[in-house]
Amino acid sequence: MRVAIIHHQFKLKGGMETYLLNLIKGFNDQQDQVSIYVYKRNKIQEEPICNVKKTNLFWLPRTLRKYWFGSHIHKQKRMQFHDLRVSLMRSFHQEIIVCGGTHQGFVFNTQKKITLSDRLEIACEKKSYATSLIVLAHSDQLKKELIELYSVPAYKILMVHPPINTEKFHQGFRDQKKRLRKKFNIHPEKKIILFPSTGHRRKGFFSLIAAFKQLPEAEFELVIAGNKPHKNSCANINYVGFAEDMASLYSACDVTILPSLYEPFGLAVPESLQCGTPVIISKFVGAKDLITEDEGIILADITPATIANAILEATSKQYNITPHFAERNGLAIETHIQKLKQTFRDHSMKTADRKEAT
Numbered sequence: 001m002r003v004a005i006i007h008h009q010f011k012l013k014g015g016m017e018t019y020l021l022n023l024i025k026g027f028n029d030q031q032d033q034v035s036i037y038v039y040k041r042n043k044i045q046e047e048p049i050c051n052v053k054k055t056n057l058f059w060l061p062r063t064l065r066k067y068w069f070g071s072h073i074h075k076q077k078r079m080q081f082h083d084l085r086v087s088l089m090r091s092f093h094q095e096i097i098v099c100g101g102t103h104q105g106f107v108f109n110t111q112k113k114i115t116l117s118d119r120l121e122i123a124c125e126k127k128s129y130a131t132s133l134i135v136l137a138h139s140d141q142l143k144k145e146l147i148e149l150y151s152v153p154a155y156k157i158l159m160v161h162p163p164i165n166t167e168k169f170h171q172g173f174r175d176q177k178k179r180l181r182k183k184f185n186i187h188p189e190k191k192i193i194l195f196p197s198t199g200h201r202r203k204g205f206f207s208l209i210a211a212f213k214q215l216p217e218a219e220f221e222l223v224i225a226g227n228k229p230h231k232n233s234c235a236n237i238n239y240v241g242f243a244e245d246m247a248s249l250y251s252a253c254d255v256t257i258l259p260s261l262y263e264p265f266g267l268a269v270p271e272s273l274q275c276g277t278p279v280i281i282s283k284f285v286g287a288k289d290l291i292t293e294d295e296g297i298i299l300a301d302i303t304p305a306t307i308a309n310a311i312l313e314a315t316s317k318q319y320n321i322t323p324h325f326a327e328r329n330g331l332a333i334e335t336h337i338q339k340l341k342q343t344f345r346d347h348s349m350k351t352a353d354r355k356e357a358t
Contacts (some may be wrong), residue, residue: 001027001030001032001033001050001083001084001194001341001353002032002033002081002082002083002084003033003034003082003083003084003085003086004023004035004036004037004079004082004085004086004094005020005023005031005034005035005036005037005085005086005087005088006037006038006073006085006086006087006088006089006091006094007020007036007038007087007088007089007214008038008039008040008065008066008070008089009038009039009040009041009042009043010036010038010041010042010044010052010054011039011040011042011044012042012044012045012242012244013198013242014198014226015100015162015265015267015268017086018102018185018206018267019088019100019162019163019267020036020088021044021048021142021165022162022163022164022165022333022336023049023086024036024049025048025050025069025165025333025334025338026163026274026334026336027337028048028049028244029333029334029337030174030334030337033051033069033119034049034050034051034053035050035051035053035082036050036052036053036057037053037055037073037076037326038052038053038054038078039054039055039056039057039065039188040054045244053078055073057069061208063117063263065122066089066090067088067124068090069091070091070092070124070128071124073091074091074092074094074244077092079237080186084096084341084344086340087128088100088130088178089130090124090125090127090128091128091129091319092119092127092128092132093131093132094131094132094133094309095127095132095133095134095344095347095348096132096134096135096340096344097128097132097134097136098136098138099129099135099136099137099138099142099146099177099264099267100142100162100205100264101136101142101169101262101264102125102145102146102149102150103118103121103122103125104122104147104149104150105142105145105224105264106202106262108316109262109284110201110202110262111166112260113278122290125150126150129146129152129156131157131346132156132343133348133351134156134157134158134343134347135156136156136158136159136160136340137158137159137160137285137352138159138161138264138265139159139161139264139265139286139287139289140159140286140289141264141286142264142274144157144303151289157349158339158340158343159267160339160340161270161290161329161330161331161333162265162267162330162331163326163333163335163336164222164267164270164271164274164326164331164332164333164334165299165328165333166326166327166333167272167351169246169250169271169274169318169326170247170249170274170275170276170323171251171275171276171321171323173247173248173258173275174251174275174276176251176252177252179251180249180251180252183248183252184223184237184240184243184248184249184252185240185256186221186223186238186240186252186253187221187238190219190220190221190236190253191219191220191221191254191255191311191315192216192220192221192252192253192254193212193220193221193222193223193253193254193255193256193257193311193315194223194225194249194250194253194255194256194257195222195223195224195225195256195257196225196246196256196258196268197224197225197226197227197258198227198331200226200227200229201261201264202260202261202262202264203258203259203260203261204258204259204260204282204302204307205229206258207259207302207303207304208222208259208304208307209222209234209237210304211259211304211305211307211308211311212234212236212237212308213234213304214305214308215236215308215311215312217235217236217238219237219341220315221237221238222234222236222237222238222239223238223239223240223249223253224238224239225236225240225241225242225243225249226241226242228241246271247271247275247344249276250272250275250277251276251277251313253320254277254278254279254314255260255277255278255280255293255311255315256268256272256277256278257279257280257281257307257311258279258280258281258282259281259282259287259302259307260281260285261282261284261298261302262279262284262289262303263284263285263286264286265283265285265286265287266281266285266286267287268291269281269287269290269291270287270326270329270331273290273291273295273296273321273325274325274331276321276323278289278295278296278297278310278314278317278319278321279294279295279296279297279312279316280299280307281296281298281299281309282298282299283298283300284302285298290329293320294320294321295321295325296314296319297310297313297314303349304348
């Protein structure tokens with residue numbers, strides 16, 4: 001099968017970019033021909049086999065590039081030579097549009113004041129869902145938002161969680177914690193709480209910092225992987241930057257935390273659990289459906305006191321996390337690709353039958 005994947009960037013940055021790399025691996029493993037359509041590209045270590053087609057948009061103002069690319073990419077002649085087109089951004093007229101989050105959901109949950117830019121984002125979302133054959137939602141939470149906020153018909157929606165690369169994420173590093181802490185310059189003795197984040201306000205950063213001020217500085221350290229916070233008013237914070245080897249970082253820490261205001265799925269949650277590290281997450285994290293009491297804590301609210309108490313509880317408890325977390329929850333890449341292909345075939349056959357009937 002000739003597969004086109006559309007995204008605005010080809011780089012290792014956040015959850016959607018990790019998902020892009022997992023899609024490439026999955027389609028490659030099934031001997032499909034994969035082409036990536038982007039307008040931004042950075043070099044990636046261990047870059048996967050694919051044909052990257054970059055559209056140069058230097059002539060456009062930076063704020064307009066994503067909108068122009070999303071609305072024009074389907075018009076390129078070379079796009080017509082693919083059997084399946086999958087978009088990870090707000091583009092139009094593809095077979096599958098992946099919904100990793102909705103802008104209306106973000107605005108509502110973060111209580112953001114709606115601007116002209118927000119209205120444009122939402123309008124593009126609505127058109128992208130309306131012009132796609134299938135809308136892939138990464139969580140039940142997102143499926144609900146698509147139906148209630150965007151009036152997407154339920155029959156168009158495929159709910160399937162994003163997969164994990166089990167060749168990278170596993171419990172094989174659990175007995176190397178001392179070495180890994182030295183590698184990331186993490187305190188060898190403290191209780192280490194990992195906060196993987198590229199959007200700190202949405203991820204609950206300020207409540208987390210307030211919670212850490214309630215914890216003994218000599219016993220706890222907060223490790224931030226991702227964007228560096230603008231303000232650091234807490235002494236026991238360790239910023240490690242963007243880590244390409246997240247599996248080792250999860251294994252070096254005691255708990256992964258996401259006290260998010262809005263988290264459509266939260267790929268860090270299953271990745272951490274696949275590495276054997278328990279999690280603390282808010283009830284606004286889409287991946288909460290995967291969590292049991294043996295794997296972590298779901299916060300009743302995201303006040304600093306609740307977060308601090310959860311950290312104390314999680315670091316004093318012995319968790320029993322199965323090494324086969326991904327397989328148990330259907331998060332293998334192969335399973336994910338098979339679901340995408342089968343759903344595409346089913347919808348294509350139904351569309352063909354309707355055309356014949358008319």
